Amino acid sequence: MREKRRRRVAYFLILPGVAFLTVFFVVPMFTMLSTSFQEGTFEGGFTFTGHWQNYTESFAAFDTQIYRSLLYGLIVTVATLLISFPMVYWIAFRGGRRKNLYLLLLLLPFFTPFIIRTLAWKQILADNGILLGSLKNAGLVPEDLQLLATSTAVLGGLIYNFLPFMALPLYVALERLDHSLLDAASDLYSTRRQAFFKVTLPLAMPGVFAGSLLTFIPSVGDFINAELLGSVNTTMIGNVIQREFQTNLDFPTGSALSFVLMIGILVGVFLYARALGTEDLTG
Amino acid sequence: MAVAHTGVQAGDAGKRPAPPEARRHGPWLGIYTALVMIYLFTPVAVIILFGFNDPVGRFNFVFNRFTLDNYTTLFENQELTTSLQNSLTVAALSTIVAVTFGTLIALALTRFRFRGRSSLNLFLFVPMATPEIVLGVSLLSLFVTLGFGRGLVTIILAHIMFSISYVVVTVKARTSGLDTNLEDAAQDLGATPLTSFWTITFPLIFPGIMAAGLLVFVLSLDDYVVTVFNAGGTGMFPLWIYGASRIGVPPEVNIMGTLIFAIGVVYAIVVLLRDRGLLGDLKKFAGRRM
Numbered sequence: 001m002r003e004k005r006r007r008r009v010a011y012f013l014i015l016p017g018v019a020f021l022t023v024f025f026v027v028p029m030f031t032m033l034s035t036s037f038q039e040g041t042f043e044g045g046f047t048f049t050g051h052w053q054n055y056t057e058s059f060a061a062f063d064t065q066i067y068r069s070l071l072y073g074l075i076v077t078v079a080t081l082l083i084s085f086p087m088v089y090w091i092a093f094r095g096g097r098r099k100n101l102y103l104l105l106l107l108l109p110f111f112t113p114f115i116i117r118t119l120a121w122k123q124i125l126a127d128n129g130i131l132l133g134s135l136k137n138a139g140l141v142p143e144d145l146q147l148l149a150t151s152t153a154v155l156g157g158l159i160y161n162f163l164p165f166m167a168l169p170l171y172v173a174l175e176r177l178d179h180s181l182l183d184a185a186s187d188l189y190s191t192r193r194q195a196f197f198k199v200t201l202p203l204a205m206p207g208v209f210a211g212s213l214l215t216f217i218p219s220v221g222d223f224i225n226a227e228l229l230g231s232v233n234t235t236m237i238g239n240v241i242q243r244e245f246q247t248n249l250d251f252p253t254g255s256a257l258s259f260v261l262m263i264g265i266l267v268g269v270f271l272y273a274r275a276l277g278t279e280d281l282t283g
Numbered sequence: 284m285a286v287a288h289t290g291v292q293a294g295d296a297g298k299r300p301a302p303p304e305a306r307r308h309g310p311w312l313g314i315y316t317a318l319v320m321i322y323l324f325t326p327v328a329v330i331i332l333f334g335f336n337d338p339v340g341r342f343n344f345v346f347n348r349f350t351l352d353n354y355t356t357l358f359e360n361q362e363l364t365t366s367l368q369n370s371l372t373v374a375a376l377s378t379i380v381a382v383t384f385g386t387l388i389a390l391a392l393t394r395f396r397f398r399g400r401s402s403l404n405l406f407l408f409v410p411m412a413t414p415e416i417v418l419g420v421s422l423l424s425l426f427v428t429l430g431f432g433r434g435l436v437t438i439i440l441a442h443i444m445f446s447i448s449y450v451v452v453t454v455k456a457r458t459s460g461l462d463t464n465l466e467d468a469a470q471d472l473g474a475t476p477l478t479s480f481w482t483i484t485f486p487l488i489f490p491g492i493m494a495a496g497l498l499v500f501v502l503s504l505d506d507y508v509v510t511v512f513n514a515g516g517t518g519m520f521p522l523w524i525y526g527a528s529r530i531g532v533p534p535e536v537n538i539m540g541t542l543i544f545a546i547g548v549v550y551a552i553v554v555l556l557r558d559r560g561l562l563g564d565l566k567k568f569a570g571r572r573m
Binding site: 021028087112117133259 | 308414428
C-alpha cells in the first residue's frame with residue numbers, strides 16, 4: 001500500500017522535467033530527422049519527400065570535414081589526457097592540505113567566457129601579436145611564420161578550452177583512490193612503476209573514461225575554435241552545419257549532417273563504454 | 284589522510300626488511316604542474332593586459348599605450364549593456380526552472396524505487412552526450428516547423444533544456460549519500476513526510492542545489508552555440524562578443540573578460556574560506572565525540 005503510494009510520488013516528481021525534455025529534446029530530434037528527408041527552399045517551405053539522398057550527397061560533399069573533425073577530436077582527447085594526467089596526479093597525491101586551492105587555480109582561467117578565452121588565443125597567436133611579434137623582432141623565427149589560420153592554432157584552442165573537462169574527472173578518480181593500496185603494493189615489493197601500472201592506472205580508468213567523453217564530444221562538434229583561429233583548411237563539421245542553417249538556409253542538408261554527427265557519437269560512446277566495461281554512464 | 288601516503292613509517296622499519304623501493308619523489312612533477320598552470324593562465328593575463336591597451340586600428344593585437352579610458356567608457360556601449368541584461372535575465376529564469384525540474388528528478392531517482400529508473404538515467408544522459416550544435420539546430424528545426432518566432436522565450440526554453448541533466452547529476456551526487464534513516468526517524472517521531480522533507484532532507488541537499496544552480500547559471504551565461512540558432516535578433520552577451528570580434532577586437536571584450544574573471548576569483552576565495560570553516564567545525568565535532 002505504502003509502496004504503491006511512494007511509487008506514485010516518484011512519477012509525480014519526475015513528470016515536469018521529463019515532459020519538458022520530451023517536448024524540447026525528443027520531439028526536436030524527430031522534427032530534425034523529418035527535415036533531413038525533406039526537399040524545398042527556406043522561403044517556399046520544405047516538404048517531406050523521403051529524399052534520403054540528402055544523406056549520401058552531404059556525406060560525399062563534406063567527408064573531408066567529417067574525417068577532420070573526428071581526427072581533431074581524437075588528437076584533443078589524447079593531448080588533454082597526456083597534459084592533465086601528471087598535473088592532477090601531483091595535485092591529488094602531493095597536494096596535501098592545499099589540494100582544493102590547486103584545483104581551484106586549475107579551474108579559475110575557465111571562469112572567463114569561452115569566446116573571450118578563444119579570442120585571447122587569437123591575440124596571442126596573431127602574426128605580429130605578443131608571441132610571434134616579439135619572436136620575429138628578436139629574429140628567432142622567420143618573418144613570414146604564421147600560426148593563426150593553421151590547424152596548430154585550432155588544435156591549440158580546442159586543447160586549451162576542453163582541458164578542464166578531462167582534468168576534473170581524472171582528479172576525482174585519483175583523489176578517491178585508497179592510498180593504502182599503494183602502501184600494500186610497495187610492502188609486497190612492487191616497484192613504483194609496477195604500482196602505477198597495476199594499481200593507480202586501473203583505478204583511474206573511470207576518470208579517463210568520463211574525461212574522454214566530456215572532451216571528445218564537444219570538440220568534435222565545436223565550430224568556434226575553427227571559426228576564430230582557423231581557415232578554410234581547418235573547417236570542421238560544426239562549421240558546415242552552422243553554415244547550412246544560418247547562411248545557406250539549407251535545413252535538410254544541415255539536419256542530415258547533424259543526425260549523422262549525433263548517431264555517430266552515440267554509437268561511439270556505447271562501443272567505448274562496452275570496451276571499458278563502464279555500465280552506469282551517468283555515474 | 285596526509286600521513287597515510289607518506290610511504291613507509293619509521294615504526295614499521297624494524298618489523299620487516301625495507302621494501303626495495305621506498306616512495307621518494309623528485310620535484311619534477313611539481314615543476315611540470317607549475318608550468319601547466321602558467322600555460323593555463325597565459326590567456327587570462329592577455330585578457331587583463333589588453334583591456335588597458337589603447338589599440339592602434341580595430342584589432343587589439345599589439346600593445347600600444349597604457350590607458351584606463353576603456354574602463355570609464357565601458358557602459359556607454361548600449362549594445363553591450365542590453366545584451367548583458369538579456370543574458371542575465373535568461374540565465375536567472377532558466378536556472379530557476381531547470382533547478383526545480385532537475386532537483387525533483389534527482390530526489391525521485393535516489394529516494395524512490397520505481398519502474399523505469401535505469402531508462403530514466405539513460406534518457407538524462409543522452410542530452411549531455413549530444414553535441415551542442417545538434418541541440419541548437421534540432422530546436423531551431425522544431426521552432427521553424429511550428430512557425431514559432433525566435434526571441435527571449437525560445438532562448439530560455441533552449442537553456443532550460445540543456446541544463447536539466449546537469450542539475451540532476453549535480454544534485455544526485457548530494458542526495459545519494461544521504462542517510463534515509465534520518466527521515467524515517469523524524470516520521471517515527473510523528474513528523475509528516477512533508478515536514479520531514481523540509482526540516483531534514485532539504486537543508487542537507489541545499490548545498491548541492493546551490494552548486495547545480497551556479498553551474499547552470501554560468502553555462503547559460505556563457506552559451507554561444509545553442510543560443511545563436513534560437514535567438515532570432517535578440518542581443519545576447521556571447522553573441523555580442525562574437526559579433527564584435529568579426530569587425531575587430533575592441534578592448535571592451537577584454538574588460539568584460541577581466542570583470543567576469545574577477546567575480547570568479549572572489550567566488551574561489553569564498554569557497555576556500557568556507558571549506559576551511561567547515562573543516563574546522565567538523566574537527567571540533569569529532570573532538571567532542573572522542
